[in-house]
Amino acid sequence: MKITVDIDCTPDEARHFLGLPDVKPMQDAMMQEIQERMRANLQAMDPETMLKTWLPAGIQGMEQMQKMFWSQMASALGQEGRK
Incomplete structure (x- = not known):
């Protein structure tokens, strides 16, 4: 016997139903931090130094x-x- 169950819900609804935490705010904060660090490092290096590196x-x-x-x-x- 084979039983198929289709559940139509959003990822947020599934996460809430399963009791999983919402990590999107943490991911957004980490991505912002990574972007800021990369931007600062790129501004500190001139193109010639980057190529030599x-x-x-x-x-x-x-x-x-x-x-x-x-x-x-x-x-x-x-x-x-x-x-």
């Missing part, structure tokens, strides 16, 4: 990936030459 890790990662690729290619070619 972000790019070296990306460039270094690309260099490491390129070295790994070439070492794999060299080892594969070395194994083929031995056959």
Whole structure:
């Protein structure tokens, strides 16, 4: 036997019925705080400083990936030459 129950209610009604707390005010306050901190940090940094902060890790990662690729290619070619 299969029973299906459809409940038509809003999320607020379901939360109230289940006795769950309304966390929207806390989420709004946290998002406001995060936005203010991000805005303050972005205003403190000029574009050149931001690029210097972000790019070296990306460039270094690309260099490491390129070295790994070439070492794999060299080892594969070395194994083929031995056959």
